[in-house]
Amino acid sequence: MNSTTLNIANRFCGPPNSGNGGYVCGLVANHMQQPSQVTLHAPPPLDTDLQIHPKGDGLELKLGEQLLASARPYTFDLDIPAPPSLQEAEQAQERFIGFGQHNLPGCFVCGPSREAGDGLRIFTGSVCDHQGQVAAVWTPAEDLCDADGLVASEFLWAALDCPGYFAVQPVSGPALLGRFSARIEQPVRAGEALIVSAWAISHDGRKHNAGSALYRSNGERVAHAEATWISLKR
Structure with missing residues (x-):
């Protein structure tokens, strides 16, 4: 995968000046094309062009040299309780x-x-x-x-x-x-x-x-x- 640009619109904030964590993880995971786990390293800024770079079998989301998030192949087995009505x-x-x-x-x-x-x-x-x-x-x-x-x-x-x-x-x-x-x-x-x-x-x-x-x-x-x-x- 070549480097691609990701921009988080202001609407999708969590804290006032950075992206909602789950939304950002979902965007990054979309580029993995396989089950993955995303780790957030720093708050991803809004309305800013960020770069997704391949890294080994995963990828990294960066702003210049600053690491914002990383993803790796991952599957999990969750013990899920019965849902409420x-x-x-x-x-x-x-x-x-x-x-x-x-x-x-x-x-x-x-x-x-x-x-x-x-x-x-x-x-x-x-x-x-x-x-x-x-x-x-x-x-x-x-x-x-x-x-x-x-x-x-x-x-x-x-x-x-x-x-x-x-x-x-x-x-x-x-x-x-x-x-x-x-x-x-x-x-x-x-x-x-x-x-x-x-x-x-x-x-x-x-x-x-x-x-x-x-x-x-x-x-x-x-x-x-x-x-x-x-x-x-x-």
């Missing part, structure tokens, strides 16, 4: 802690200050009778689709990202995405109500592992992911 997910999102306090209210995925049709507005809250699980409902809009009318994979990666944070947040506190890998199992079309679910897997010092998944309203899984979140130094 659509009704449980609808009720869970009413308990989204970000409504009261949100460190990144403008995040493309989970920011409550983003308008409908602009941000994804995925507000995962705790699920009753599913200990340690958070959930919400997400209906993808048509402007997220590719030329085939299917929701582009980078938006599915994004939707799987922030829920994992809210699953580990009670232990992690403020944290940023470190590593991420997602597997898209079935195509998704705009206008389809999806159940978003996430759960904590393990905690080790400042590292926190989470799983997340997307389901159709009947409980059929369409995608899942695993993530490592890194607590910010206090």
Whole structure:
């Protein structure tokens, strides 16, 4: 693969001046053409031409000489708990802690200050009778689709990202995405109500592992992911 240019539009921010981690990982993974894990090394700036370079059997995302992200071939085997029902997910999102306090209210995925049709507005809250699980409902809009009318994979990666944070947040506190890998199992079309679910897997010092998944309203899984979140130094 020759070097290619990647530009993250301002709309797809996580923190105010850098790309949403899951979205950026999804864009980078698109260039791997095989199952992969993406590691974020530095905040990827917005509206800036970045370069993707091949590196061994993977690739690197750079701004000049600065390494922003790297990808490597990777497959994972995730122990996935039973999903909540659509009704449980609808009720869970009413308990989204970000409504009261949100460190990144403008995040493309989970920011409550983003308008409908602009941000994804995925507000995962705790699920009753599913200990340690958070959930919400997400209906993808048509402007997220590719030329085939299917929701582009980078938006599915994004939707799987922030829920994992809210699953580990009670232990992690403020944290940023470190590593991420997602597997898209079935195509998704705009206008389809999806159940978003996430759960904590393990905690080790400042590292926190989470799983997340997307389901159709009947409980059929369409995608899942695993993530490592890194607590910010206090």
